Amino acid sequence: MSDYLPFIVLGITTGSIYALAAMGLVVTYTTSGVFNFAHGAVAMVSAYAYYTLTVDWGLAPELAVFLVVLGLGPLVGVIVDRGLFRRLQGAGSAAYVVVSIGLLVALQGLVIIMYGPTSKPVPPIFPQKVVDLGAVNVGYDQIAITTIAAGLGLGLALFFKRTQTGLDMRAVVDDPQLAELTGANASRTTTLAWMLGSSFASLAGVLLAPTLGADALVLILLVVQAFGAAALGRLVSLPIAYAGAIGLGVLGQLSIKWVSEYASGQTWLSGLPQSLPFIALFTVLIVSKKGSFKELTKSVQARSSSQTLAPGSRRFPAIVLTVIVGVGLVIPSLATDSRTTTATTAMAMLIMFSSLSLLLGLSRQISLCHAVFVALGATTLGHLQADGVPFLPALLMAGLVVVPIAGLLAIPAIRLSGLFLALATFGFGVLFQNLLYNTSWVFGTSGQVAVERPTLFGNLLDGTNEFYFFVLAIAVASVVTVELVRATRLGRLLRATADSNVAVETLGINTTAARTVVFCVSGFFAAIAGGLLSSQVTTVGTSSYSFFQSLIWVAVLVAAGSATLGGAALATTMLVAIPAFFTDADVINYQTMFFGIGAILLAQAPNGLVGLVTNLPNTRLWGRMADDGPARAGAHATRRRQRLAPTSATPTSVPATGATR
Structure with a gap:
């Protein structure tokens, strides 16, 4: 003893x-x-x-x-x-x-x-004596x-x-x-x-x-x-x-x-x-x-049922997708190899942010463990390649491996919401990192996994431009799939569930399957993004996918706009492009700080920065954009229609001596 x-x-x-x-x-x-x-x-x-x-x-x-x-x-x-x-x-x-x-x-x-990233020694508070x-x-x-x-x-x-x-x-x-x-x-x-x-x-x-x-x-x-x-x-x-x-x-x-x-x-x-x-x-x-954990926020805050995250567009974003594809096709002809490499990373990150937006922007569920999905996609791809599996089947299998894990997380998504779902996914992310990252089927004891570039038609895509176009093609296919989920019946059901789960269930609709599917789809594409990112750098380590990365990704996506493809594209640009153009060592730290500030300021804005820019024509004053711009614009339009209405329309008054029927 x-x-x-x-x-x-x-x-x-x-x-x-x-x-x-x-x-x-x-x-x-x-x-x-x-x-x-x-x-x-x-x-x-x-x-x-x-x-x-x-x-x-x-x-x-x-x-x-x-x-x-x-x-x-x-x-x-x-x-x-x-x-x-x-x-x-x-x-x-x-x-x-x-x-x-x-x-x-x-x-x-x-x-x-x-203070810098290194630890600082701190003097003791109490006497260094023992009893x-x-x-x-x-x-x-x-x-x-x-x-x-x-x-x-x-x-x-x-x-x-x-x-x-x-x-x-x-x-x-x-x-x-x-x-x-x-x-x-x-x-x-x-x-x-x-x-x-x-x-x-x-x-x-x-x-x-x-x-x-x-x-x-x-x-x-x-x-x-x-x-x-x-x-x-x-x-x-x-x-x-x-x-x-x-x-x-x-x-x-x-x-x-x-x-x-x-x-x-x-x-x-x-x-x-x-x-x-x-x-x-x-x-x-x-x-x-179920019901043991009850959120107190609603009772404190005047019992409002308003939501933070915008419900997202119900239409397929053909214009935004066309712009992304058009810009993506011309980048190699205009940029240097280093800039094309940055663009390759951006295309892979676009897949990741699109997958995360399915949870944040569509079903309005906050997941704080997305780094786990990305890490598993990267490491599984490397292990399968080491066993002789070709790149494309290995990438697909890496995504499928994550699906049951994402399905496991759908259990708290079904039973919990809001704060407690965020807590559960946060705990899962830290737990997975502490216990399983150093196992042989993730990063191993060495803390890193080698990943090879793909081979297409017998040729290794080791060239900068060739690999870029390969990633671009997968990114476009992935984003189209994600947006189809938004535009189809599943997307409508998830939006309705986010607005009022009770109302949907009273119609006899089971929301369990929808919430499970969206977690699985999100995890699948996050793993695909992880596989592409790892093949870009050819070696991936534990430091790239710590639990803190999940928090940063949520912050930047909310600041950019979590409900639309435009927000995912802006988040990708903010996260990937800025460090590529500014090489100062403190840029990443400043970037992290500003992402956090952006999430604080735009938590209630309709679809983050993208929503503010989109609603700008409908607002009279910049200061009213986030609060009452859309409402004021709608009222202004109504008054304008009334002024322009024909005088023969429904009369608004009767003569004083007339009788009212």
Whole structure:
């Protein structure tokens, strides 16, 4: 037993930090109805702020912690609540998911621009001493972290049960209008909750920083492990979230010992310790009884049923497709080899964005694991080629391999929606990356897979132009298929289901098959895109398809326009063309930051930038484009028709002395 005590102590310490982050999530969600995907980003920013105060400015660690946790944390909470989420009142849950993802992506890009991609060493907060308990040595920092988490957890529970402000917070989420009638200030109460939740996230980030260093991606990933603990408490229970975090922390540390001793030959188990919170997240969402997880956003935001993402065009985009094909055919004659190579990547990415738009723009389901589909398409193609399968059959088989996996994800798509579907797909994406990327049937222990260029009519398409036209042909065929899905009965059914699933089901139509098919079709074409991208570079590695790529792709597609082919084409241009023309090392980081900002600003715009440009002729003022441009344009057209109507039309008045019949 003594061999396990150090792992248990370390697990309780780690779990205590998870508990702080999880309790912060529960506080903001139960009060505002908003689940903040950027919770880890708040912790990351706080860790870097602590680094700046201690290392760059030379402040004492205690003072730095005070300024960050009680100064920066509440300030971020106010900004997030009043500057971001408050303006979304009346929007559907998808708007909040997109904005929080945009905030995460923007903050990560900003921090890397300011501090660089490498980890920064952070000075400790507590004395580096230990207490000898006989069987195990316990550090002062471990005692302090555990005590702080337990004390704050108890304090929160008492705060919600014994104080008027805590009671107001619980009342606001149920019915803000009724809470106002009892004397509670719903707006102020929600802001206080965000200040409190962000302070908890800041504290978690500061406590992690001395051990892990200030690292943008690592801090985000570790703090979001609190999602699993929060899910165990169904996002509303502080005691269960706290206990779940401690349990996951202990199990994670014990699994490290178990893997090192008993499963050292199983490479896929090496990612088990950091995967346990995401196993809990995904499992709880999948196996819970339907209706167990209820979104609070609608009750908070005036019970509006409005949606974030535009329903998309019902017509086949022949003009847009013709322009894409025309431009694609002339590129090799006008561009250099390097530019043609960029265009080849763009055509493959166009397939990926088109497949993602089936979920975001057509069925309005947010999937945060698209990088998994792309990675599987790339690696499966390489493995099949190594077994002697020709390129085209191998590419088709790579797409088909992903179909049952996408069908598996259709299970939460059927049972869940909005926030909880996004959480389930996010957990699946991180889980797949941690557990299966290093297995032999994905990237293997080397972390990379070789892929060969295709052979057509006995000739290897190793030339830049030849391979480009090959990818262009597949891209056109794929995009046409995707657009046919939009324009056919399946597309109409998915649009109707997105508008009101209950209304469709009352007509006797089973929406389960439609949701399953759209996930499978989307996964298939994402895998095709992955195969083409991998054959472009001939070697593909794990770093190309991390879970964070899925978040960036969602952000850029929402900013560009997720409902039409034009939006997918614009997203491709924004993601691929800009780094090709600007070679500065910081361009990608600035690009990431602006994608996040774009998703924040355009979450409620009709079809992103494409929608704004399309609706521009119908608006009077630029500032009214996203809000009431279409409505005002329609009213203006009605008044104009009335003015031009013949005077012999239906009379609008009768003589004063006449009788009305």
